[in-house]
Amino acid sequence: xxxxxxxxxxxxxxxxxxxxxxxxxxxxxxxxxxxxxxxxxxxxxxxxxxxxxxxxxxxxxxxxxxxxxxxxxxxxxxxxxxxxxxxxxxxxxxxxxxxxxxxxxxxxxxxxxxxxxxxxxxxxxxxxxxxxxxxxxxxxxxxxxxxxxxxxxxxxxxxxxxxxxxxxxxxxxxxxxxxxxxxxxxxxxxxxxxxxxxxxxxxxxxxxxxxxxxxxxxxxxxxxxxxxxxxxxxxxxxxxxxxxxxxxxxxxxxxxxxxxxxxxxxxxxxxxxxxxxxxxxxxxxxx
Numbered sequence: 001x002x003x004x005x006x007x008x009x010x011x012x013x014x015x016x017x018x019x020x021x022x023x024x025x026x027x028x029x030x031x032x033x034x035x036x037x038x039x040x041x042x043x044x045x046x047x048x049x050x051x052x053x054x055x056x057x058x059x060x061x062x063x064x065x066x067x068x069x070x071x072x073x074x075x076x077x078x079x080x081x082x083x084x085x086x087x088x089x090x091x092x093x094x095x096x097x098x099x100x101x102x103x104x105x106x107x108x109x110x111x112x113x114x115x116x117x118x119x120x121x122x123x124x125x126x127x128x129x130x131x132x133x134x135x136x137x138x139x140x141x142x143x144x145x146x147x148x149x150x151x152x153x154x155x156x157x158x159x160x161x162x163x164x165x166x167x168x169x170x171x172x173x174x175x176x177x178x179x180x181x182x183x184x185x186x187x188x189x190x191x192x193x194x195x196x197x198x199x200x201x202x203x204x205x206x207x208x209x210x211x212x213x214x215x216x217x218x219x220x221x222x223x224x225x226x227x228x229x230x231x232x233x234x235x236x237x238x239x240x241x242x243x244x245x246x247x248x249x250x251x252x253x254x255x256x257x258x259x260x261x262x263x264x265x266x267x268x269x270x271x272x273x274x275x276x277x278x279x280x281x282x283x284x285x286x287x
Contacts, residue, residue, distance in 0.1 A: 009041050009049065011056050013232050016200045020056070020232065022046050028123060033115035040123045046230070048123055050091060052116070052163065056230045063093055063127070066194075068265040069226045070238055071097035072258075073273065074157055074192040075104070077240065077250040081156045082106070085184070087143035087172065089161035090116030093127040098159070099135060100260040107136050114140040144171055150184035158185060160193035173209060178216035178241075185243050195223060195239040197232055198280050206237065206280075210287040213241045221287075222247040223280060224273035226264070247274075 010021040022043045029040040039051040047060020058066070071094055075081045082105045084098050090111035098107045111117060117138065121128045130136060139146065147158075158181050162172045171177060172193070181191050191213075196205040206223060213221050218241035228236035240247055255267040276284070 009043075009051065009056075011051075011054065011232075013200075016232055018200075018232060020230065022049060022056075022059070022230070024049070029119060031115065031119075033113050035113045036116075038115060038119055040119065049230075050120070050124065055163070057163075058091060058093070058124075058127075059230050060124070062229050063091075064263045065226055066228055066231075066236070067093035067097050067127075068262055069224065069273065070094050070159060070161055070192060070194065072255070072262065072265045073224055073238075073250070073270050074159065074190050074240055075101050076252075076255045076270065077247060078157055078190050079188055079251070081190075083154065083156045083186075084108070085147075085150070085155045085158045086110065087147065087158065087160045087162065089159070090114075091120040091124060091127050092117060092131055093124075094159055094161045095136060096127060096130040099130040099133050100258075102259065105135060107133075108139060109136070110139045110141055110143045110146045112140065112142055144177055144180070147177065147180040147184055150180075152183050153186045153189075155184050156186055156189055158189070158191045160191065162194060173205070173212070175212040175215050178213050178218070182217045182243060187244050189243040190240060190247075191218070191243075192238050192240045195237045197235050198223070198225060198237055198277070199233045199235050202279070202283055206239065207283060207287060209239055210284055213239070214287065218242060219244055220246045222274060223276070223284070225277070225280075226269075226273055 008021045009024050012019045024041045026042050041049040049059050050057040084107040086109040095109050220242045223237050223239045225237050252267050
């Protein structure tokens with residue numbers, strides 16, 4: 001057997017019996033913040049790679065899919081999204097996409113770890129290009145407490161751009177947190193949260209999320225799917241919850257006529273993402 005002399009960053013997922021690796025040329029940054037271990041690598045074909053606590057957060061090559069799908073579907077589903085709250089999202093890619101919508105008057109991003117944002121500003125500047133937008137407010141604080149302290153009916157859209165539901169991210173998947181979000185949202189309010197892989201996390205994440213969101217008082221819950229190559233299985237989802245009505249249509253003409261470029265999202269992708277494969281449809285039909 002000939003050993004490969006090249007270097008690889010490998011994310012092991014023992015709970016799923018899988019692993020994912022990217023070829024790297026060097027480690028650009030490493031630090032232990034107050035909250036987590038942050039690394040940045042240069043890869044051979046995927047640009048720069050952000051890793052937190054040993055898990056891949058994003059790569060230059062494919063992060064646009066995730067950031068566009070976490071923002072544009074929910075913003076085009078809401079009738080008039082003016083006040084947006086982002087919980088997590090320290091790399092600022094979600095914030096950038098939100099602020100492409102001219103109708104958004106304010107976007108507050110609340111992430112507990114300022115170091116993720118400062119590292120992203122240094123190594124992923126394209127993701128942070130909207131940080132100086134006068135509509136943007138960066139808050140480095142506990143997102144749970146921020147939601148608890150928010151005025152009732154004070155937000156139109158909440159985007160929970162969280163890490164996996166383990167460790168610090170676990171509390172963002174609880175019924176108590178969802179109840180806080182429901183209270184903070186205005187009467188037409190929508191919440192969207194990344195909800196892992198339907199192939200690997202249907203029982204452990206997606207189904208419990210549905211139960212907790214409904215228990216927290218949300219009227220309708222829908223899961224959208226999209227590819228995400230650097231995440232486990234390469235098949236990812238975000239789950240949207242509505243405070244006052246069924247999630248069916250969206251502002252299709254506005255999505256078609258959007259005044260900004262996208263690389264993945266369009267109105268047809270939005271429609272397609274709402275279609276459930278049979279394994280999801282059957283699992284969620286009775287929840």
